[in-house]
Amino acid sequence: MNTIDLINNLSVKHDITSGRAEMIVSIIVERLVEKLKKEGEVRIMNFGTFRVLQKQPDSGSFLKLSEPVQLARNLLGFVPDKVFIETINSQ
């Protein structure tokens, strides 16, 4: 399943155009990312929680000056909700 399938299902189910459905999905993803960037954690009911995990900076090397450089990197984690887990485990 990909975004196109999701958009098609949405347009059929709610009797809207596929363009509108695509815009709605894009808006949701966009707001989700913005919120994640701003607050670092987003919780969606019955779906899961997105969380930014801070990782200790690794020491890389800057080849031009051959000196160590601190490279910070954050990870994005997702914890599925209980409903999500139960749904995919149900027969």
Place this chain on the structure above:
Amino acid sequence: MIKEEIVEKISKYFKLTNYEAEKIYDDIFSGIIQGVKEDNIADVTNLGEFIIKYNSGDTSQKKTVEFLPTLSLEEEVNQRSFEEQRTFQPAPFTSQQSESNLNVPKAEEKAEFSSIESKNDDLKTVETFTEKTIETVSSGTESHSVEDEIKKKREEILSKITNPKHEYIHEVHVTEQKITEVPLFAPFVIPQESSSIKEPVKEVFESTKENLTESIQSNITNTEKEVEEIKEKSFSDFFSEVKQEAKQEVKQDLKQEMKLGEKFAGDFGNKTFIPPIENVIPPTAVELHNQITGDQNKNINYQPTPMPLAGGNGNGNGNGNGDLSEHRLSDNSYYIWYKDSEPNTADTQTMSYEYELLYQATKEAEYKSKLRIYVTTFIMFFSVVLLLLIFSPVIYKYFFSPKESDQNTEEVQEETGVNTPEDNTPSTDNQASVNKLEDNKQNNTPPTTTTTESQNNNSQPIQQEQPKQEPSKQEVTKQEQPKQEPVQQKTETAPPPQQNNSPKVTGVTKNAMGWMDDVNKVIYVQLENGKFTIQESAWDSDSKANKRISAVGAIIPGLKGNVVMVDLGTKGTWYRARFGEFSTIEEAKTKAEELRTKERIRLQALLLSVFLYA
């Protein structure tokens, strides 16, 4: 929270109720869950992939979900971490802390310096300086503190070079300054109570001032020359990307600045360099840019940032002032040249949605206007057709029928004719000629005019000749109208008027040919057997007359017709189309009226179909 925001946004953009928007929101995530359940994977654009992961140990819940974010999302998240570091504001640095820290030196301690008044008479500057990280000055060895300071600055410069997109923004308020008295390095923290630090720092400043005054002067002149050269560039050069030549120039400038920095750093036993001067934006260019972008207020209060070496905010190597793309305004806000700024994808996305909505609204308005034009045109056309239908009898009367004046004159002439029913003078010769013509037709011999006819022609100079009708209407109806036969009084005369048999019918005028019906445009001719026939038309060829007979037979089934040929001498040979035999003129007139009425109806229907088709 996020659900409410998204629901509100969707309902606002797409004019949906909150309930519908909420349902759509729920369905999207439930659709993702269903997709994961069915296909074991759900790929959401710009977000990531949700993949099922199997747990071997847990039997109750074998499956769990793993989320793999997209690269763009990871980059944005890392951008957030960088911004967090930039906007970090540590606790204010107090004098007690400084005293305690002076005794115990620490490395990498975050501090904020605020409102430092230097009692040095030469320096007389008041600066508010916010620094992310700075190493505290050691109380024991002054050389160590200076070296650490330089090292720290160098690290900052390196970090800035490795990630040149992100700019440090420093707010500097300068109340009083002298260009020649500005130190090249970041201000040291000199608390008022700590006299042990004040003196060595003062010595350092004095030594640097004396050693570097000359180099600063020369550097200022060089920088002014560079500024003048850059000002000579066109405005479009600042919008274009840095070309190879410009890059080479920047590299040369970098080398020069590094050499200069090495000179400066030679006094302190460490290497440092001054960041390159990429370009200087002239105020005129910035004003023009503000005019384009609509920021008119910034034009008035615009003040360019002082030069890095001439500025009052420090050394210019690492505090962000080395990049002259930043310009400070009078309200302490920074104008950042967007050449170095990053495009915000979120704003672009939002703009695209709004543009999409605007595009749809524009299309809808165009469609409505076009529809209005089409409907108006159709209504106008339909009204014109209706008017034509309503006034079709009038149009037919004026355009398809012969002129009344000709008919009147014809009647007058006929009235003044010799052989009128009122005269009651039978003309046996005429009757004989008619019979002869009939015989000629049957024998297929051309008719010949008798001498009596010519004599009568001479004796009757008044000849009635009707003009041929207009062929234009015949083209429309695709029916050829008969040509009016030129009439000679003597050659084609009325049947022998019998005093007793002469009918008196209203609307019928008797002339030499017979009884002429002006309304139906036919002539009722009395045959030898005393019956009346309808002479509907006369044609110049036999085929046309036969065609007319067949056409009339199609209009009125059962009405039989025949063709009678007459030779009128100089007028030519004519073929008369006659229909039926009736005992009285009234019957003939009724049939003629029926014929004309049906013809008129057919003509109207044809006109209507032509107009509708057009």
